[in-house]
Amino acid sequence: MAALTADQIQSIEERFPRVFQRPFHKRFGPLMLLGGIFLYLLYALWFFNLPQVMRESHWERLPLFLTQWISYDVQPIFRLDEPQISAKYPRFSVLGPNPDPDWVKTNADGSVTVLIDGTAKSITFTKTQATIIANGETVAVALGTGKPLISGPVPGWTTAHEDEVVADMGFAGEARVAVDRVRIRKRFLGWANFVFDTRSPFFGKSASEVASLIVSGPELKPGTSNLALAGDNIWNNAQWQHGDVWTKLLQTIVMAFLGTMLGGIVAFPLAFFAARNITPSRLVNQVLKRFFDFMRSIDMLIWALFFTRAFGPGPLAGSAAIFFTEIGTLGKTYSEALENIDDKPREGITSTGANGLLVQRYGVLPEVVPVFISQTLYQWESNTRGATIIGAVGAGGIGLKLWEAMRTNSNWANVFYMVLLILAVVFIFDNISNFLRRRLSRTIHDYNRIQAEQG
């Protein structure tokens, strides 16, 4: 491109003053907005004390927690100061009361081998010597001298403490060797005992064994059929609490449904009085509209806390909280829909001498009912999600259970199970509501088209 001379530049500037000499706020407005946002973020950084929080946070826990969502571990301890080396499992180990896993082997010479990830990551130990194999390297630890001593070089995945040698084997687990005990953590992918817990007579049996027991096996518990027993065992699985989780999930769904429906039923007649084209009294309109605003602005949380105190924790409190919020939200949207209707059908019905109620029924309702239903469905959908959160403050449903499971910081697999259930419910309800709303919007669309065609 040929360069412009100074004269040309000046003449262009003179010809288009609106482009080159814009008012100050237009020229620097966006820049000042960005500057303002930047200053606000600096302030927020200081307000939330972010640098310190970040320094004190434990990001190394994140991958650990995330792996716990989809895996479980078994932690046997081998005492070395007893006559015979044998594995001790925690009392409520996922392996059941009499574990004999094939990854713990007692060799002919009395030493014990634990396969943490096949033979590639394993540990073999006697009372005086432990050999750890991982990542293609072998570490020998002598235990006879009162404290564990590593002979030879120390690879990066082992840490030697004063009284303990820790071998980190990544996802597969770890081994902690001290002079008097060896502690193993072996991690498995998946969810342990998801169907039957360790107390169940079906525990440890394969699917085909369970099926044949149910179909033709002898009664495992006299007086109960095996099918009923299996069902009862699954429902009351102590570790996963399927029964409780599903009941709580149903409570959450019920809370959203009941709250939204009742809200809609109450908001429906009120909306007619709040719409200024239907009820001509300005006073009534304004009072009702402010009432709707009030119900909406007192947040669902406040209602939930109040009703939890009034009715005690449970889905009733949650339903009531959603109900009261929905009166406001649906009342507002309903009355706005009513104010946007076409007046002609109403005039037509009025001209036939119909009374007030009939005018509403035949002149107004056909226009707004699809819109009402669509908005109610939308609220139902979003309340299904909201009901989970207010559940956590005590309003019942799966939210509280979820929050309690997270509080312990050890039950992440259960948390993930509930999250999957919630995601499934939200997904299903989204789709139902979307499908119905699409059908309805087609009805609205057709109606508008016919109206347009008829002028």
Place this chain on the structure above:
Amino acid sequence: MTISETAPSGATHQMADAWRRQTSLRRLYTAIGVGLLIIALGSTMWFADEANAGHFFDRLPHLLDFLSWLVPKDWNDVWRAMLDIASPHDTGTQEFNFPLGRSYVWGSFYVPEYFELMLTTLNVALVSTFIGFVFAVPFSFIAARNLTPHPMLRLIVKRFMELLRAFPEIVIAGLFAAIVSIGPIAAIIAIGLHSIGALGKLFYEINENIDMRAEEGLRAVGANWFSRVRFAGLPQVLPNFMSYTLLRVEINVRISTIMGAVGGGGIGEELKLSISRGFGAKTIALVLLLFTTIFIVDQFSAWLRRKLVGEQAFVMGA
């Protein structure tokens, strides 16, 4: 009846019959629908009542008792609680320990506790909306059918945003509470992630409806993807983006209050405490403050949105 009979009356009768048949069928369907709805309502009410700790009809007479603790002995305590002024009713209990919450900033000038908590909640909402906006804008251009750099990328981003949207916030908050310690930062991360999904969806739907002629022009002069989005897409959609972001601020103020009640810091925590312990004056002060703040935020955002996109595109919901 056949058509061979007197023609006009026959046809009229047929029409009337058909109409009657149709309406009676429709009425039957409506009746069945309403009946099902009533059954569903009745059974869910029964279910909710059964599962609740206190039952509806047992607790109903006590509803007024429960409301009576809300009425403070001295209405001036509400203002004292809000502004951290010492109350003459102070007996050393938590119910009236108003001045303890003062946080001094300069000499004897202090910020009352509840205002500080409200500020925390507001800041959580603002910062998380900002996070949502910053990530949702690029995501939305990738996810828009007409502007996407690659269809595969579009699908991935769309699914990712769907997941963020559907994932329960309290799980994210709980997870990060264990990492960055319980408090507002965990709440910001949770609400921010959710906002990315929620805003991203609204944004890409706007993007798909833009006028593509500007984009064609830029494409014709060989502009790359970034320039096309920046100079053809962004100017068209920015007012709508801002409008939805403001709407999101309103929603996020509410969510951050709730997050506070489950340990996310801010006013929600204090409110939960004061309601569960039955501190009348404190509760009213907190509710008043929260109500006023939400009202002001809503009104301000509505005013700004009206300025940005005009009256016509002013829809509630979403």
